[in-house]
Amino acid sequence: ETGVTQSPTHLIKTRGQQVTLRCSSQSGHNTVSWYQQALGQGPQFIFQYYREEENGRGNFPPRFSGLQFPNYSSELNVNALELDDSALYLCASSSPDGPNEQFFGPGTRLTVL
Amino acid sequence: AQSVTQPDIHITVSEGASLELRCNYSYGATPYLFWYVQSPGQGLQLLLKYFSGDTLVQGIKGFEAEFKRSQSSFNLRKPSVHWSDAAEYFCAVGPYNNAGNMLTFGGGTRLMVKP
Numbered sequence: 001e002t003g004v005t006q007s008p009t010h011l012i013k014t015r016g017q018q019v020t021l022r023c024s025s026q027s028g029h030n031t032v033s034w035y036q037q038a039l040g041q042g043p044q045f046i047f048q049y050y051r052e053e054e055n056g057r058g059n060f061p062p063r064f065s066g067l068q069f070p071n072y073s074s075e076l077n078v079n080a081l082e083l084d085d086s087a088l089y090l091c092a093s094s095s096p097d098g099p100n101e102q103f104f105g106p107g108t109r110l111t112v113l
Numbered sequence: 114a115q116s117v118t119q120p121d122i123h124i125t126v127s128e129g130a131s132l133e134l135r136c137n138y139s140y141g142a143t144p145y146l147f148w149y150v151q152s153p154g155q156g157l158q159l160l161l162k163y164f165s166g167d168t169l170v171q172g173i174k175g176f177e178a179e180f181k182r183s184q185s186s187f188n189l190r191k192p193s194v195h196w197s198d199a200a201e202y203f204c205a206v207g208p209y210n211n212a213g214n215m216l217t218f219g220g221g222t223r224l225m226v227k228p
Contacts, residue, residue: 004156033215042117042203042218043157056215090156100145100207102216104157 002027004093004105012111013081021076021108023091031095032074033102034066037088049074086112115140117204117219125225126194134189134222136204146187147205148178157203163187164209199226
């Protein structure tokens with residue numbers, strides 16, 4: 001069974017640029033959630049994708065957007081990067097048919113200069 | 114609104130000593146509670162979870178947690194800490210059903226282990 005994978009591992013961008021982060025869900029999971037974890041804080045929910053549609057969103061501005069593909073993999077896109085977007089971005093996959101157990105990937109560390 | 118509070122930002126214990134990490138939650142329905150561990154630069158690993166049944170739950174790596182509804186608490190314990198337990202620990206709460214719902218995390222407790 002393949003776990004959740006994310007790419008890239010690290011990324012450095014400058015303010016105003018755009019970034020795309022990628023996530024492959026665990027085998028058998030068709031729901032993907034994205035979280036932002038700023039340094040020294042707990043993860044905060046960005047949004048969730050199920051059946052290729054956004055299925056819940058946290059308190060993040062529209063410049064945070066996502067996609068889910070037919071193979072259940074997902075992308076997180078952030079436009080007009082700000083310094084405060086520097087964080088670890090975590091992807092979690094789960095099955096909507098059972099209990100709310102989310103399995104996390106290793107994360108992508110984004111640094112905005 | 115749901116929330117999770119982990120009152121202790123940092124805890125230092127000696128190797129072999131017992132450990133208790135505190136977690137208090139606020140949730141409007143029956144909570145589904147989790148403890149995750151995060152090593153530096155890593156993702157989150159699930160230690161244990163609780164939804165119903167026996168209020169004392171066993172997890173991996175020798176950890177256990179006790180759900181106390183009257184205190185809205187879900188504290189994590191380990192009888193004897195190992196140096197490899199040094200990490201950040203997160204308590205989280207969410208609904209039982211996953212669809213469209215997220216987990217709400219506490220701010221974390223950083224555990225340091227003295228030799």
